[in-house]
Amino acid sequence: MLSGIPISRLIPPAYTYPLLRSMDAMRVGAGIAFLALSAAVLPSTLDAQAPPAPAARFLVVIDAAHGGEDLGGRFGNQPEKAYTLSLSVRLRSLLTARGFGVVTTRESDATVNADRRIEIANRANAQACISVHAAESGTGVHLFVSSLPPAEAARFHPWQTAQSAFVMRSNALAGELNAALKNSGITVTLGRTALPMIDSLMCPAVAVEVAPEQPANPDEGAQDAAGIDDPSYQAHVAEALAAALVEWRADGMGGRRP
Amino acid sequence: MIPRYQTILFILLLAASAVMGVVLWQLREHAHKRLLRGQDSAPTQAPTVTPAEQATLLIANDADDSLSTQILSLPLPQNPEARARALLGKLFDLYAASGSTHPVPGGAASVAQVFLVPLPDAGGKKITGGAELAVVNFTGAFASSHPSGIETESLTILSVCDTLNANLPRVTQVRFLVDGQPRATLAGHSDLTRTYQASNTVLESGDGGAAGGKRP
Numbered sequence: 001m002l003s004g005i006p007i008s009r010l011i012p013p014a015y016t017y018p019l020l021r022s023m024d025a026m027r028v029g030a031g032i033a034f035l036a037l038s039a040a041v042l043p044s045t046l047d048a049q050a051p052p053a054p055a056a057r058f059l060v061v062i063d064a065a066h067g068g069e070d071l072g073g074r075f076g077n078q079p080e081k082a083y084t085l086s087l088s089v090r091l092r093s094l095l096t097a098r099g100f101g102v103v104t105t106r107e108s109d110a111t112v113n114a115d116r117r118i119e120i121a122n123r124a125n126a127q128a129c130i131s132v133h134a135a136e137s138g139t140g141v142h143l144f145v146s147s148l149p150p151a152e153a154a155r156f157h158p159w160q161t162a163q164s165a166f167v168m169r170s171n172a173l174a175g176e177l178n179a180a181l182k183n184s185g186i187t188v189t190l191g192r193t194a195l196p197m198i199d200s201l202m203c204p205a206v207a208v209e210v211a212p213e214q215p216a217n218p219d220e221g222a223q224d225a226a227g228i229d230d231p232s233y234q235a236h237v238a239e240a241l242a243a244a245l246v247e248w249r250a251d252g253m254g255g256r257r258p
Numbered sequence: 259m260i261p262r263y264q265t266i267l268f269i270l271l272l273a274a275s276a277v278m279g280v281v282l283w284q285l286r287e288h289a290h291k292r293l294l295r296g297q298d299s300a301p302t303q304a305p306t307v308t309p310a311e312q313a314t315l316l317i318a319n320d321a322d323d324s325l326s327t328q329i330l331s332l333p334l335p336q337n338p339e340a341r342a343r344a345l346l347g348k349l350f351d352l353y354a355a356s357g358s359t360h361p362v363p364g365g366a367a368s369v370a371q372v373f374l375v376p377l378p379d380a381g382g383k384k385i386t387g388g389a390e391l392a393v394v395n396f397t398g399a400f401a402s403s404h405p406s407g408i409e410t411e412s413l414t415i416l417s418v419c420d421t422l423n424a425n426l427p428r429v430t431q432v433r434f435l436v437d438g439q440p441r442a443t444l445a446g447h448s449d450l451t452r453t454y455q456a457s458n459t460v461l462e463s464g465d466g467g468a469a470g471g472k473r474p
Contacts, residue, residue: 073406135407137320142409189323193412194449209408
């Protein structure tokens with residue numbers, strides 16, 4: 001069988017170079033002829049038959065904070081990284097079912113450093129970036145946007161302050177999330193913070209920190225209280241976040257324009 | 259059959275081990291007491307003869323993510339750096355107390371030092387009596403034991419910045435160190451590498467738009 005043997009092994013070395021060069025020239029010539037023919041014939045055919053270009057998929061980046069060696073906080077027996085991954089997976093499923101393109105920074109208990117997460121998110125050119133966290137302090141869901149001052153869009157952005165060009169849209173996204181969560185009966189707190197992961201993102205970005213939900217009326221007892229490890233509470237939060245992102249998509253807040 | 263001399267040797271060695279264990283335990287206790295005495299005699303301890311002054315502390319509240327003003331009467335040192343440390347010490351004492359609205363362990367010992375550095379003016383000259391940068395040096399034990407979370411870490415930083423600004427108006431910027439070294443985050447979230455602007459801005463409730471917080 002000759003198929004697996006390089007042609008240079010079958011020809012005496014003295015003849016190899018000129019022969020290969022002539023074969024390459026033949027290939028190149030054939031390629032040029034094919035392209036010329038294609039250019040002459042195909043455009044009109046394609047123009048007539050091609051369906052309209054599909055709209056770019058609405059892309060959301062979900063960052064499950066911590067992971068691997070980085071445990072995050074520790075709540076009872078479980079580290080924060082487990083809660084963030086669980087909520088991230090729920091949210092991804094809901095968004096995928098609603099036709100979103102979803103990019104996640106981790107799908108398992110893996111160590112992914114902040115720069116790698118930022119790189120994944122920024123390469124995705126997403127229309128929304130959600131960084132999922134969990135905490136035991138406070139109540140309900142805390143939404144944080146970058147505390148960087150807003151800045152004009154530029155061709156290049158400093159790594160540590162790239163988010164500054166997107167702060168206004170991040171505020172709008174936080175408002176959308178706030179409305180959806182409150183409509184779902186979840187206590188929401190909005191704030192601004194200096195979070196390295198968020199400050200370097202080049203997309204509308206919000207850090208979502210899920211804390212236990214306290215009952216609206218403590219006198220009613222602890223039945224309404226929901227811990228962050230409560231699957232139904234996590235599902236409730238994920239549903240509200242997905243609903244907010246559906247609204248965000250409907251508002252046409254796409255693209256990487258700051 | 260074990261020879262008699264080996265039995266005696268074994269008993270002697272066992273007794274020697276026990277004695278050495280007791281001696282080591284006592285040495286450890288002595289060292290611990292000496293360490294505690296050293297901490298008690300820290301030079302930034304507010305002298306009791308100093309007349310009490312009014313101090314404004316910005317107290318964090320995890321329940322509603324807010325900072326509330328609390329005015330206390332405290333004996334404060336005259337030296338600005340010692341004064342800043344005493345203020346932050348009182349703040350962290352309140353956080354470490356039972357029933358705190360922002361529970362953070364560590365107390366006054368959480369703040370190792372506070373340095374005040376004159377900031378340069380527009381021309382690049384450092385002016386005495388002008389704006390100052392406060393460098394707050396936390397202990398490693400404090401950073402390790404601080405509860406993890408964006409909200410709780412942000413509130414700690416906000417309350418430190420605003421307490422310094424409320425009592426030392428010349429402090430316009432704040433930076434943080436842990437054990438004298440720069441550290442990426444306080445407890446896994448809030449950025450400690452940035453310079454924080456000290457001003458009276460607080461987190462908002464979810465009724466309004468996202469605003470407030472501290473600008474790095």
